[in-house]
Amino acid sequence: MLTRDSAQLDKYFHSSDNHVTNGALLGVGIVNCNIKNDCDPALALLGDYVDREDASTRIGAIIGLGLAYAGSQNEQIRSKLSPILNDAKASLDVIAFTAVSLGLIYVGSCNEEVAQSIIYILMDREESELGEPLVRLLPLALGLLYLGKQENVEVTAEVAKTFNEKIRKHCEMTLLSCAYAGTGNVLKIQNLLGHCAQHLEKGETHQGPAVLGIALVAMAEELGLDMAIRSLEHLLQYGEQNIRRAVPLALGLLCISNPKVNVMDTLSRLSHDADSEVAMAAVISLGLIGAGTNNARIAGMLRNLSSYYYKDASLLFCVRIAQGLVHLGKGLLTLNPYHSERFLLSPTALAGLITTLHACLDMKAIILGKYHYVLYFLVLAMQPRMLMTVDENLKPLSVPVRVGQAVDVVGQAGRPKTITGFQTHSTPVLLAAGDRAELATEKYIPLSPMLEGFVILKENPDYRED
Amino acid sequence: MAPGPNRSSGGDGGSGASASREGATVKIPSKDPKKKDDKKDEDLSEEDLALKQQLELYVERVQDPNPGLQKVALESMRQEIRSATSSMTSVPKPLKFLRPHYGTLKACYETMPESDLKSYLADILSVLALTMSAEGERESLKYRLLGSRGDIGSWGHEYVRNLAGEISQEYTKRQGEEAFINDLMELVQQIVAFHMQHNAEPEAVDLLMEVEDLEILMEHIDTANFKRTCLYLTSAARYLPGPDDVEVLKIAYKIYLRFKEYAKAIQIALFLDDMAKVKEVFTSCDDLLQKKQFCYILARHGITYEVDEEMVADDDDREVLQEIVNNSKLSEGYLTLARDIEVMETKSPEDIYKAHLLDGRASAGASVDSARQNLACNICQCICKCRIWAG
Numbered sequence: 001m002l003t004r005d006s007a008q009l010d011k012y013f014h015s016s017d018n019h020v021t022n023g024a025l026l027g028v029g030i031v032n033c034n035i036k037n038d039c040d041p042a043l044a045l046l047g048d049y050v051d052r053e054d055a056s057t058r059i060g061a062i063i064g065l066g067l068a069y070a071g072s073q074n075e076q077i078r079s080k081l082s083p084i085l086n087d088a089k090a091s092l093d094v095i096a097f098t099a100v101s102l103g104l105i106y107v108g109s110c111n112e113e114v115a116q117s118i119i120y121i122l123m124d125r126e127e128s129e130l131g132e133p134l135v136r137l138l139p140l141a142l143g144l145l146y147l148g149k150q151e152n153v154e155v156t157a158e159v160a161k162t163f164n165e166k167i168r169k170h171c172e173m174t175l176l177s178c179a180y181a182g183t184g185n186v187l188k189i190q191n192l193l194g195h196c197a198q199h200l201e202k203g204e205t206h207q208g209p210a211v212l213g214i215a216l217v218a219m220a221e222e223l224g225l226d227m228a229i230r231s232l233e234h235l236l237q238y239g240e241q242n243i244r245r246a247v248p249l250a251l252g253l254l255c256i257s258n259p260k261v262n263v264m265d266t267l268s269r270l271s272h273d274a275d276s277e278v279a280m281a282a283v284i285s286l287g288l289i290g291a292g293t294n295n296a297r298i299a300g301m302l303r304n305l306s307s308y309y310y311k312d313a314s315l316l317f318c319v320r321i322a323q324g325l326v327h328l329g330k331g332l333l334t335l336n337p338y339h340s341e342r343f344l345l346s347p348t349a350l351a352g353l354i355t356t357l358h359a360c361l362d363m364k365a366i367i368l369g370k371y372h373y374v375l376y377f378l379v380l381a382m383q384p385r386m387l388m389t390v391d392e393n394l395k396p397l398s399v400p401v402r403v404g405q406a407v408d409v410v411g412q413a414g415r416p417k418t419i420t421g422f423q424t425h426s427t428p429v430l431l432a433a434g435d436r437a438e439l440a441t442e443k444y445i446p447l448s449p450m451l452e453g454f455v456i457l458k459e460n461p462d463y464r465e466d
Numbered sequence: 467m468a469p470g471p472n473r474s475s476g477g478d479g480g481s482g483a484s485a486s487r488e489g490a491t492v493k494i495p496s497k498d499p500k501k502k503d504d505k506k507d508e509d510l511s512e513e514d515l516a517l518k519q520q521l522e523l524y525v526e527r528v529q530d531p532n533p534g535l536q537k538v539a540l541e542s543m544r545q546e547i548r549s550a551t552s553s554m555t556s557v558p559k560p561l562k563f564l565r566p567h568y569g570t571l572k573a574c575y576e577t578m579p580e581s582d583l584k585s586y587l588a589d590i591l592s593v594l595a596l597t598m599s600a601e602g603e604r605e606s607l608k609y610r611l612l613g614s615r616g617d618i619g620s621w622g623h624e625y626v627r628n629l630a631g632e633i634s635q636e637y638t639k640r641q642g643e644e645a646f647i648n649d650l651m652e653l654v655q656q657i658v659a660f661h662m663q664h665n666a667e668p669e670a671v672d673l674l675m676e677v678e679d680l681e682i683l684m685e686h687i688d689t690a691n692f693k694r695t696c697l698y699l700t701s702a703a704r705y706l707p708g709p710d711d712v713e714v715l716k717i718a719y720k721i722y723l724r725f726k727e728y729a730k731a732i733q734i735a736l737f738l739d740d741m742a743k744v745k746e747v748f749t750s751c752d753d754l755l756q757k758k759q760f761c762y763i764l765a766r767h768g769i770t771y772e773v774d775e776e777m778v779a780d781d782d783d784r785e786v787l788q789e790i791v792n793n794s795k796l797s798e799g800y801l802t803l804a805r806d807i808e809v810m811e812t813k814s815p816e817d818i819y820k821a822h823l824l825d826g827r828a829s830a831g832a833s834v835d836s837a838r839q840n841l842a843c844n845i846c847q848c849i850c851k852c853r854i855w856a857g
Contacts (some may be wrong), residue, residue: 036792
């Protein structure tokens with residue numbers, strides 16, 4: 001796969017246009033995303049470009065490395081990228097993206113050294129620079145290091161309290177939400193809601209990450225998710241401007257690749273909001289909730305929005321992105337970081353989602369500005385939403401399966417059915433959010449109790465042909 | 467007489483209701499209890515009347531100084547209660563008829579000399595306390611601890627459940643005082659064994675969580691009930707505050723390992739983010755095919771993992787496993803899926819925008835910044851085509 005892709009991408013590397021080569025660098029990262037290879041082809045290809053002169057080339061290579069090695073905690077790459085963080089002459093955008101890439105590579109590892117470097121940058125930079133839109137990526141990178149690690153973030157959070165006024169609360173919120181992401185910790189959600197309920201001084205930006213934080217912490221299980229959706233709707237009614245801009249994104253995160261009708265309606269209403277930033281966030285979120293589902297209703301809504309906003313370039317841009325997201329991978333992919341019957345959370349996938357969403361908090365400056373490629377961080381979360389059964393030689397094997405709505409049978413008496421409203425198909429099948437599959441034949445025994453992704457089937461020795 | 471306490475309680479309820487309804491007919495409430503009692507006496511069938519009188523006789527005999535008579539009376543009372551409480555379709559008659567005598571029996575217990583009989587009486591008092599004791603008094607538990615340590619299940623499900631509730635209250639109180647809990651734990655053992663045998667695993671787990679000793683669970687798990695128990699444990703872990711949630715998951719992990727449900731064990735290990743446990747699962751399992759399945763699960767989780775020699779001895783096998791963990795199989799599988807569903811050709815932006823379904827106004831949008839449009843077009847396109855190429 002890699003050789004074929006390399007051939008495809010190779011021709012772009014030799015182009016004379018800078019932007020094309022930068023795109024190719026990013027492309028290498030995307031192609032290698034979620035794949036590991038002992039020969040480290042991505043590092044080999046991208047390593048040199050990191051130290052070039054041109055800022056955008058550097059950024060392309062850095063993001064490429066971040067995407068390709070997310071979660072790998074690769075020492076080599078750290079030694080390549082750390083010097084950039086400490087380089088006082090490097091421009092802020094290069095530093096910001098380096099921090100994010102390191103955050104992705106060391107996601108959830110609580111790595112002291114990387115944390116120190118990022119803290120140092122935040123303390124060192126001047127106040128004027130701290131007002132830049134890209135600076136919000138630095139606390140995000142710090143947060144990614146502690147993704148899901150709960151109390152381990154305490155020390156860093158203490159240090160964060162000493163930062164400059166402008167960035168202190170933003171940092172606090174981001175760190176808190178990342179540390180407790182996917183845990184369902186009720187106290188933290190209440191804490192974040194408390195922050196959202198306050199009236200703001202001029203220029204404070206921390207309520208946006210707080211809203212995203214509510215979604216991050218609450219997405220752990222179904223009940224919490226529903227409750228969070230309700231709280232977010234309340235926030236819409238009583239919140240300040242920057243909260244209203246973040247609520248659609250939070251809704252998008254909670255229902256990612258899961259087009260719930262009530263959320264769809266809320267977002268549809270918001271997409272016609274007077275504040276254009278709210279409308280843009282709502283449109284992108286419509287794309288997120290329908291990501292990879294080919295949902296006809298969302299596609300119809302987006303079509304109507306495209307004709308409604310035909311004069312407004314920025315909103316039309318968002319509509320196009322959303323339309324692309326709805327047809328992600330032609331309906332075969334999902335952006336949901338949860339898998340194994342919504343039990344396990346993939347840290348790299350969540351990291352990619354959070355990065356994109358934090359960038360969307362400042363839509364005009366980042367997504368609609370120079371840094372639209374932040375959207376590509378979504379590829380970390382792209383996974384096929386299939387059930388593929390393979391035989392003992394790992395070759396695809398087609399068997400009949402029943403696919404239907406999953407039923408919660410905890411604590412129920414007897415041996416109740418675990419799916420309802422099912423249809424019988426043969427593998428490979430696509431599974432929507434909330435679906436579960438079970439084998440419709442006794443001939444094989446699955447080696448995994450959860451039928452998702454790749455499942456190896458063993459022949460059942462006790463099976464008798466009828 | 468039996469109707470006495472009922473009348474007073476009925477009267478209290480009646481007068482309370484009349485007070486709230488201010489001014490509404492006061493006469494009616496005071497008449498009702500009498501009517502009810504009369505009805506009761508009339509309603510009692512021959513058998514019930516006989517039973518009631520029988521029980522009253524026993525109560526009198528228990529107060530008798532002669533131990534022989536006492537024993538017979540106690541035995542018979544026990545029999546009556548047991549045969550009634552083992553099937554709970556309605557309020558057991560013996561319990562109902564013995565209600566008014568609870569006070570007398572308690573007094574009798576206080577004055578009795580130590581003997582087996584005393585512990586039998588304690589048992590009976592414990593069962594009666596199910597309904598008779600005041601809220602928060604935990605008399606049922608008190609008498610149980612004083613009674614004979616017989617089979618707890620023979621008194622019925624409701625009794626066991628009630629005891630479990632009282633134990634958790636008692637436990638918190640004793641924790642506060644830092645008193646001994648050994649007698650409580652003995653009882654807990656019996657109750658847990660009872661619940662696990664009768665397919666009430668969630669209740670057993672709940673009780674053990676209250677007394678903070680989930681290890682006891684390990685003795686009572688067998689192949690019949692481990693699945694439901696572990697399902698309950700993993701689901702409950704979501705709603706528990708730390709460190710309980712981690713404890714619960716560790717127990718679930720141990721149970722899964724013991725019963726060789728390796729795939730579920732590795733999932734819990736991944737949830738706890740504990741690589742040592744993941745390794746343990748690999749080394750405990752002997753089946754290579756099963757290990758390949760683990761690798762698929764790890765690959766989906768997206769973590770970087772190294773398969774080392776302890777997990778798989780053979781080099782070639784190790785390579786195969788490492789390949790799976792590295793997610794190299796993903797592209798193949800994805801393309802097979804795409805071929806199967808027949809979506810191999812890529813979509814153009816026009817297909818996505820479905821401009822032909824819009825009203826004519828779209829053409830007037832020529833004033834829109836074309837660079838932006840092209841950019842949007844490109845991003846949209848590549849998102850769609852992605853993964854077909856991605857390794």
